[in-house]
Amino acid sequence: MKRKVLIVAAHPDDEVLGCGGTVSRLIREGYEAYTLILGEGITSRDKNRNRENRKKEINKLKKQIYKANKxxxxxxxxxxDFPDNRFDSVDFIDIVKTIEEVKNNLNPEIIFTHSKSDLNIDHQITYKxxxxxxxxxxxxxxxQIYSFEVLSxxxxxxxxxxxxxxxxxIEKTLELKLKxxxxxEMELREYPHPRSLEGIKIKAGQRGIEAGFYYAEAFELIRIIY
Known part of the structure; x- marks a missing residue:
């Protein structure tokens, strides 16, 4: 039976930004990886969108989720579809139970998720x-539980x-992360925004030189049990 990795992310693209290179590497090494995205990731951006357009954009973003993870x-x-940037308006137990249900069906050994120190409220609640x-x-x-960083x-x-x-x-998997x-397409920004392809590569280079690599992803180890 393959060892399993689960990414628990608040929003679409957090999984790629936070640990895309590392998870691709682990898959190459024989792990089986899964992604859980809790929030719809878009409705906080524009209060004037009508319901029909908003539904279309959510569906479009979901197609991008599956393409990126593939x-x-x-x-x-x-x-x-927990509400974007409003996880604090949801009963906390509902978020916990959602994670538990997916986790208990998969039985992963490793989880990658957000940092408790993140600026975004949804990221903080996801960690907790x-x-x-x-x-x-x-x-x-x-x-094993690791917290990742999310650019911007x-x-x-x-x-x-x-x-x-x-x-x-992640020298051998950085290109996969960028791809x-x-x-x-809905989340990518132009440089010098941190959530640009050049910004992602620069951050990977920065983390790499901290550890003696060309490119790396960095994490906070939250728990490891032997």
Whole structure:
């Protein structure tokens, strides 16, 4: 049986920005990867969109989710429609139960998710919900939890408090990460925005030189159980 990885992300593209290169590498090494995206990721941007146009844009974004994750090599994607940038308006237990349901069906060994120090409220709540859903009980499958950084969110918090202590060399999978991000036509921005292809590559280079690599992704190790 293959060892499984689960990405738990608040919004579409967070999974690519946060750990796309690392998960692609793990898939190449024999892991089976899955992605859970909790939020619809778009409705907070424009209050004037009518319901029909909003539905079309959500459906368009979901198609981009599946395309991007297929590029990474993810086996299956689970999407939900918690309100964008309003996770704090939802009963916390509902988010926890959603994560638990997917996790219990998959029994992953590793989870990648957001940092508790992130600026975005949905990212903060997702982190807390993952920790709640993976309490280290005897029957819990999850043995490793890593927090990732999301460009144009994590680095904009003050004071900056994302403190990585784990680095994955992604020199061989950076191009896959960039290709996957290119599938997110609705999310990609022009340089010098952090969420641009050049911005992503620069960040990977920065994290790489911190660890003696050309390109890397950096994480905070939250829990590891042997």
């Amino acid at each position: 590029i990474l090599g993810v086996k299956e994607v689970f999407t939900f 919900a993952v920790i709640t859903a993976t309490r280290p009980m005897k029957e819990e499958s999850v043995k 969110s994590t680095e904009w918090n003050y004071p900056l408090s994302f403190s990585p202590n784990v680095y994955f060399d 996957a991000m290119s599938a997110y």
